[in-house]
Amino acid sequence: MKFSLDVENNPTGWPDHTQLPESDGTFVKNFQEHPQSILLTDSITSILERIHADGNYCIGQDCGIYWRLTEPLEKGAEAPDWFYVPNVPPTLDGQLRRSYVMWKEFVSPLILLEFVSGNGTEERDRTPLLRSGKQETKAGKFWIYENVIHPAFYGIYEVSKASVEVYHLIEDRFELVAANDRGHYPIPQLGVELGIWQGMYQNAELPWLRWWDSQGNLLLTGSERAEQEQQIAQQERQRADRAEQELEQLRAQLRSAGIEPEL
CATH class of the missing domain: 3.90.1570 (tt1808, chain A)
Structure with missing residues (x-):
């Protein structure tokens, strides 16, 4: 037997969402x-x-x-x-x-x-x-x-x-x-x-x-996206720091050879 709502012949005045219970009083089955x-x-x-x-x-x-x-x-x-x-x-x-x-x-x-x-x-x-x-x-x-x-x-x-x-x-x-x-x-x-x-x-x-x-x-969830963006920003800062360190090492090597590096 197939059952379906008779949408054409439903009586007027059937309740809407404000008139129907929003809970049957049962507990959520688990914390997850x-x-x-x-x-x-x-x-x-x-x-x-x-x-x-x-x-x-x-x-x-x-x-x-x-x-x-x-x-x-x-x-x-x-x-x-x-x-x-x-x-x-x-x-x-x-x-x-x-x-x-x-x-x-x-x-x-x-x-x-x-x-x-x-x-x-x-x-x-x-x-x-x-x-x-x-x-x-x-x-x-x-x-x-x-x-x-x-x-x-x-x-x-x-x-x-x-x-x-x-x-x-x-x-x-x-x-x-x-x-x-x-x-x-x-x-x-x-x-x-x-x-x-x-x-x-x-x-x-x-x-x-x-x-x-x-x-x-x-x-991703909003918090996962924020964490991912934070990790990317941190990685970019680390790359910039490493690049600056390498540049400073190169400057030191040039100075030791009597060459003043241009900024």
């Missing part, structure tokens, strides 16, 4: 999730700002995507750990988004990412939404993303396995994407690649999920 989201957002912001000169895009980090109206309301949402939606404003009516409501905007995320904390069965659950009278099955997360929310790319990141599994939506079905020769997964619409980077970030040495450009260059 928030730094991982920040790392992804920080390092790709310069790319998105170049693509969206008008600033029309939004990024959700552990935010709800409402895809159906239920009771209680929060049961009608999935909360991906990270997602990006192109060509929508970051605020609505002057307010920061509390959630992303599919029946109000109809624009699907380009990429949606889940960070696995358990064994990954929840993120790969393909159980369909089936109704029988007033009873219905609970739809699996994978099924909801594939059949209702429709991100162009869906990534399942497992830090414990140092791996990411990427799916591409083709003709309304997710197809597993093969890694390129760098072990990365291209996202052509953004001109970037997604992959695993082993390194230190926010005081934790882990296999982090990160972006590269299409030439295989790691996209």
Whole structure:
């Protein structure tokens, strides 16, 4: 059974992001999730700002995507750990988004990412939404993303396995994407690649999920760029100091030979 929002026949007055819960009251599953989201957002912001000169895009980090109206309301949402939606404003009516409501905007995320904390069965659950009278099955997360929310790319990141599994939506079905020769997964619409980077970030040495450009260059965070610029400036100062030392040695040699060097 394929399920989709009936956007033409939705009743007027359906709630918007200001009227829907922004949390279901559950805890973030581990300390690594928030730094991982920040790392992804920080390092790709310069790319998105170049693509969206008008600033029309939004990024959700552990935010709800409402895809159906239920009771209680929060049961009608999935909360991906990270997602990006192109060509929508970051605020609505002057307010920061509390959630992303599919029946109000109809624009699907380009990429949606889940960070696995358990064994990954929840993120790969393909159980369909089936109704029988007033009873219905609970739809699996994978099924909801594939059949209702429709991100162009869906990534399942497992830090414990140092791996990411990427799916591409083709003709309304997710197809597993093969890694390129760098072990990365291209996202052509953004001109970037997604992959695993082993390194230190926010005081934790882990296999982090990160972006590269299409030439295989790691996209740096703001602090990494500042550190790189500082290192380059320091290297230039060291080269200038060495050049000055060599010049002074040459002057000393000329003087010892009775030649006064010109400045």
